[in-house]
Amino acid sequence: MAKEITSRVNDYSQWYNDLVIKAGLADHSSVRGCMVIKPYGYAIWEKMQAALDKMFKDTGHVNAYFPLLIPKSFLSKEASHIDGFAKECAVVTHYRLINDPNGKGVIVDPEAKLEEELIIRPTSETIIWNTYKNWIQSYRDLPLLINQWANVVRWEMRTRLFLRTAEFLWQEGHTAHSTDKEAIEETERMLNVYAEFTEKFMALPVLKGKKSANERFAGAIDTYCIEAMMQDGQALQAGTSHFLGQNFAKAFDVKFLNKEGKQEFVYATSWGVSTRLIGALIMAHSDDEGLVLPPMLAPLQVVIVPIGKADDIAKIFEKFEPLIKELKAKNISVKFDDDDSKRPGFKFAEYELKGVPVRLAMGMRDYEAGTIEVTRRDTKEKSVQQFEGIGNYIEKLLEDIQANIFNRAKTFRDSHIREVNTWEEFQKAIEEPGFISAHWDGTPETEEKIKELTKATIRCIPLDNPQQDGKCVFSGNASKERVVFARAY
């Protein structure tokens, strides 16, 4: 095969990069840390967007759009928020270019300096809460359930395609409520929406939990997250949902008249997932031959490769025409690849690389016999099936593939969570792929120390955690529950 991919066992990280580039998902750009999302990668994002957008609307949210640029002073209004984002802000200072008086192209016009610098949004809490101030007067204006699809910029020093880029695409929900109870319910509702999306569409099992104080979003009272396990056993945070309490309402003075006629600060949530999910999708399921895409997010679900001379292919196409119609009517995307400049073997490899879930092949022998070769991408199993009734077979097969990819990932994940009880066990276990379930004394100091010594962070405190007395794996102090540690992307 022309497009060689590094194998996972040799170099997992290089395997990932090879795959992203060679499957045509994204490219590095000439702008430091910014990627180009290529059509095939963007098509996956469009499918993710469509599914999520529907789930957001089904839970009562509407979309809106807020400015890209945020006055520097807004960002500083919530103290821990600015602490969290100051180090990675792209700053606009001028608004005009002029010809270089020395004749060397164009320069920034020193006369066109902004009075106050503008920050390209790293997230939009501040500009949005500054706006909500004008939209909220009374409890009748609440809840406000708004989502935004947007680009954001965080000047990351070490970037990786999809997983960590200076600019990325995401959605950010920002809701306003009249009680903390309602806001917490919303935070949890959206966490569940994310978990449902990743499990149902991405075929990716996730742990739902809360972050420790150290890992909380800058400005949140509580950060909920979903954590997924990649094939190398590392964790990837796939989505977060924040209960912000009254922090931003206080910073931007957003009050409402409650039912009792009293002024009160508004309660807030925010929640987001990003193009990072595409990275998670790749890392969770793909193999050394290329992408393995769950059918529900695959841009192309079925490809048909006819084999033979031009005359044969015309005949085969005629035979396939009703099937193509049938599949399209079932909302299954399908392509008949009659490109005669490429050999079938090359095409097979190409569609494996691209992760097309089902490949159909037919030569004249199959044609005569009324049979067809069906290959599923997830297991690479080939089988010969009767052509008659193949439409329903494919529909069922796509469901099987979706389920199988999920089950495979879940089996892998579940068999790679280790309970450990001593620091020796912990140190040994962290060198193996997988998550660690261990007691922790609840202090940021212990958490920091463990991170320093092992590069493991607390991924989450699982929501359905059983309470049990134990001793912290590091300090030996009393603990009430186990938390999940892992090295993470």
Add this chain to the structure above:
Amino acid sequence: MAKEITSRVNDYSQWYNDLVIKAGLADHSSVRGCMVIKPYGYAIWEKMQAALDKMFKDTGHVNAYFPLLIPKSFLSKEASHIDGFAKECAVVTHYRLINDPNGKGVIVDPEAKLEEELIIRPTSETIIWNTYKNWIQSYRDLPLLINQWANVVRWEMRTRLFLRTAEFLWQEGHTAHSTDKEAIEETERMLNVYAEFTEKFMALPVLKGKKSANERFAGAIDTYCIEAMMQDGQALQAGTSHFLGQNFAKAFDVKFLNKEGKQEFVYATSWGVSTRLIGALIMAHSDDEGLVLPPMLAPLQVVIVPIGKADDIAKIFEKFEPLIKELKAKNISVKFDDDDSKRPGFKFAEYELKGVPVRLAMGMRDYEAGTIEVTRRDTKEKSVQQFEGIGNYIEKLLEDIQANIFNRAKTFRDSHIREVNTWEEFQKAIEEPGFISAHWDGTPETEEKIKELTKATIRCIPLDNPQQDGKCVFSGNASKERVVFARAY
């Protein structure tokens, strides 16, 4: 009515602003020239996006995403391009904030200065052609038919909600071709797509034409445009499609191996429409009571206002339930407004303001009689109809409204294009609302002079222009065809 709107005859411009704000489409933000697109305005944009995106895909295009930030040197590579955009560039110069050593919040870290400044894209030709360089080697890689949905920033000094804002949302198509003929065909194809979209979905008739050299896109060989007439007779450029020739390919050294085995520069097009279309939609159709939205873009198409006490309303709802199901099955959006905190008269005014195409009202008298009051927003006509079979009636009525809004706009437009033959006539005509069709000698000097004297610009040289000998309305020099002049947004 609580939300008073300035009338069009009193102050057209204020009427427009009132409408945008009071119908809840958009708001000014705290960032100079940037708007907040509110949920109701954004819902219109989503409908526009869905329709356009389908049309782009049906004509063979795919979506992708390119970086927001463009190195300053890229922007300067095409000489007329930088001339056109230099004056309105937002420039990123730094990538970090730090605590002010004087304790006054945060400041831009002087240590974190970028080696080369980055420009927030005002349009993406340069970053995209710098990327295409890596994607195109041979004629087999062509055509490349890519579209991007994105935000752009142009630092406009005078801004107006939707019509001209520092940041706006748009789509930009960027295609690459192996021949000039194919690129010109693409340019024209996308102009036709835009015209079909504005006429079919926005109910807005447009003139298709080419721009004069003065009005061309910075970097284009030819700019095609669609021009619409607003209710005050002014022109609004609703979309442009550019034939870029080999300008950007030469600037970024993008060559391909043609079928004859020779290296050749690639031919390019670009084309875009933006959230400006929402401004056009409002200005073209709405009235002193509020928005008039064509049903195909209305976020809510049918509203039902029940009249009576709580018991009555429960009965009425029961009666409507099957209709609501029926309408939804027909893909017609419908809302049953049983909010008892607002009186029917208030609701009527509110839905007029919001431009909901069809309003249904039912009190107990109608209920008993098996009738229903139907009000169409475009003509404000009220009629009493049999409830039986009302679903089909509404479906047909929505089509009628869509057609009527288009026809009304077309009749207005057609009756406001004046042929003038002398400079005196021109000067008089330009003070009246409408377009002027006049001979022009084809020189930028005459065009400039006319603009200076009358504020009228050449909106376009219509594509289907009959060739006829004449004399330039200003210079008296020979002319071969009439062009369209108007004052414009």
